[in-house]
Amino acid sequence: MTDPALGPARRRISRIRWTTTVVFAATTAVCLGVLVVIALRVDTSAQTKAFDEGLRQQAGSLSELVSIADDGSLDLGRLNATQVGRTTSVLGVVTPSSIEYAEPDQDALPTDAELRRVITAQQEDAGVAGFVAAQQRGRTLHWAAAPVFDAARITSSTPVGAVLLVGGTVPGAAEHAALRNRLVLTSILLVVGASLLGHVVSGRAMRPAVRGLASQERFLVDAAHELRTPLSVLQLEVDRAARHPDDPDAQRAAVDGARRQVRRLSALTDALLLRARAAVGTADLSREPLRLDQLVEQVVTELRDIAPDDARITVRPDPPDAVVVRANPDVLALGVRNLVENALRHGRPPVVVEVRGDGVIVTDAGPGIPEADRARMVAAGTTGDGRPGTGSGLAIASWAARVNGGSLTLDDVPSGGLRATLSFPADGRAGA
Structure with a gap:
């Protein structure tokens, strides 16, 4: 069964986990996105570099097929006869005054x-050169230009008589797009996978924090539940002293009652702190032989001071001999006290506390608890009528039983009411 005390802690931890997961996923996505962009640019750069180098080699080879006659005219015969030029999408030969050749058109x-x-x-500087420029029709291509030298002006300052141009688009666009899509899809899968794994790992890592927060919340609930009764008694003692300011006996009785409650508060605080430390594994709850009948009588005596006027608490030791069990006295007293207080608060008189050789039985004449709700009633954070709340009496009693090697069971009284049985195993009892 889920402990209701874990609810607020789990919700806070869950918000932290989801925030961490979102930040981790966003960071991973940004890093992978940068890597994808770099990879695509490297791929594009490699393809472009190889294509530009091919264009320059082709321009240099084709320029050797063009010659200039003595009269200054261009001889394009060998260029027209070769098939090499046909492998380039655009080919042209231009002079300072005209376009001599254009394929497929000017x-x-x-x-x-x-x-x-x-x-x-x-x-100015003859040599094969590459550049990027738009066509006259607007499309941008990569180009390579190679000079065609004029033998008649070879000794002049401008020996270049014409320029051969080859141009085209960088191939592999489809492959580049496929690579881009694969990288994007892989990045998305990696982000999702890493986020899910990180969310699971963070959940496991935060389990101690959840248990720690739940222990703190349970301690606060239990402390509020346990300290309410002695604080109420202290208030009664103060009121008694205030009503009889001139009566020494009343003043003395009030002081004695206040002292008893202070001692009880101290014992309760120690028990609650002991439970909190034990819950997180920082303290051991040692057990020792103790008189169960005396412990129960002491607890009931303290509770009679605050019981309603019509409440009747009866202690029935059975057998009448001393009953000795091995238990932690503070924790066991905490459990018995909560059982009796639960009967007083949610049941009806008479409340009967029976001490037996195998444990303690507390019965009342109240409405009882339906069998389907009993398991939920021993969970922290449940009120006496089964609704969610701050009550924890039966949960504390159940914990006290488990710590001392025993168990708490709830069942109906045949005549009406609830019977709560705090049992100890055979190895937890000792002879008188």
Whole structure:
């Protein structure tokens, strides 16, 4: 059964976990996105570099097929006869004054301004060069330009008589798009997988924090539940002293009663702290032989001071001999006290406390608890009528029984009411 005390702690931890998971997923996505962009740029750069190098080699080879005659005219015969040029999408031969050759047409070549820039650059520094420029029809291509030398002007400052251009688009666009899609899909899967794994791991790592928060919350609930009764008695003692300011006996009785409650508060605080430390594994609850009948009588005596006027608490030792059990006295007293207080608060008189050789039985004449609700009633955070609340009396009694090697069972009284039995195993009892 889920402990209701874990609810608020789990909700806070859950918010922290989800926030951590979202931040982790976002960070992972950003890192993978950067890696994808870098990988795509490297792939594009490698393809572009290889393509540009091919264009320059092709331009250099094709420029050797073009010659300039003595009269200054271009000889394009060998260029027209070869099939090499046909492997390039755009091919052109231009002079400072005209376009001598264009394949597939002149609009496929760069703009006139770009052509003049290329010719001027070749005349100033002849050599195969690459560049990127738009065609006259607007499409941007990669180009390579190679000079065609004029033998008649080889000794002049401008020996370049024409420029051969080859151009085309970088191949592999489909493969690049497929690579991009694969990288994006892989990144998404990695982000989802890493986020799920991180969420699971963070959940396991935060379990101690959940238990720690739950222990703190349970301690506060139990402390409020346990300290309420002695604080009420203290208030009664103070009121008694205030009503009889001139009566020494009343003043003395009030002081004695207040002292008893202070001692009880101290014992309760020690027991609660002991339970809190034991819950987180920082303290051992040692057991020792003790008189169960005396412990029960002491607890009931303290509770009679605050019982309603019509309440009747009867202690029935059976057998009448001393009953000795091995238990932690503070924790056992805490459990018995909660059983009796639960009967007083949620049952009806008479409340009967029986001490037997195998444990303690507390019965009342109240409405009892339906069998289907009994398991829930021993869970912390349940009120006497089974609704969610701050009550924890039966839960504390059940814990006290388990710590001392025993158990708590709830059943009906044939004549009406609830019977709570705090039992000890055979090895937990000792002879008188």
